[in-house]
Amino acid sequence: MGKFVYxxxxxxxxxxxxxxxxxxxxxxxxxxxxxxxxxxxxxxxxYIALLLALGALGASVIIPGNFIQLNVYAIYAxxxxxFISFIxxxxxxxxxxxxxxxxxxxxxxxxxxxxSGLIVAPFIIxxxxxxxxWVRSNS
Numbered sequence: 353m354g355k356f357v358y359x360x361x362x363x364x365x366x367x368x369x370x371x372x373x374x375x376x377x378x379x380x381x382x383x384x385x386x387x388x389x390x391x392x393x394x395x396x397x398x399y400i401a402l403l404l405a406l407g408a409l410g411a412s413v414i415i416p417g418n419f420i421q422l423n424v425y426a427i428y429a430x431x432x433x434x435f436i437s438f439i440x441x442x443x444x445x446x447x448x449x450x451x452x453x454x455x456x457x458x459x460x461x462x463x464x465x466x467x468s469g470l471i472v473a474p475f476i477i478x479x480x481x482x483x484x485x486w487v488r489s490n491s
Contacts, residue, residue: 359482362475363438366445374448381440401434432487439479446472 367384380388449471454464 355482356486359479363441366441428487435483
């Protein structure tokens with residue numbers, strides 16, 4: 353659970369940094385939209401994914417074999433889908449770094465892509481491993 357908290361914190365820090373450094377050209381992700389305007393909670397993608405996960409948990413109780421033993425894994429699978437969608441924030445970071453490196457004089461587009469990939473890839477790998485570990489430890 354400790355790595356998972358840091359992974360979620362990483363996503364929020366990336367969101368905040370992109371909002372500060374990109375300014376008006378920043379495209380909001382669902383995570384940041386929820387933070388900026390909590391009034392749209394009922395139509396938010398994350399909220400709908402969480403409701404679907406809870407619905408899957410309810411459906412697993414109805415299935416005859418699960419009356420005795422509750423299958424809680426359905427809710428963790430649904431939450432994992434919602435949390436994996438947060439990778440869009442890290443993808444925005446890759447685009448930002450790629451544009452910044454590609455704008456430098458003497459740097460080819462292919463080189464900028466590789467360099468930005470090397471910078472951002474550890475974030476993506478850490479986040480995916482943290483979410484996967486969280487789901488597996490809760491199953």
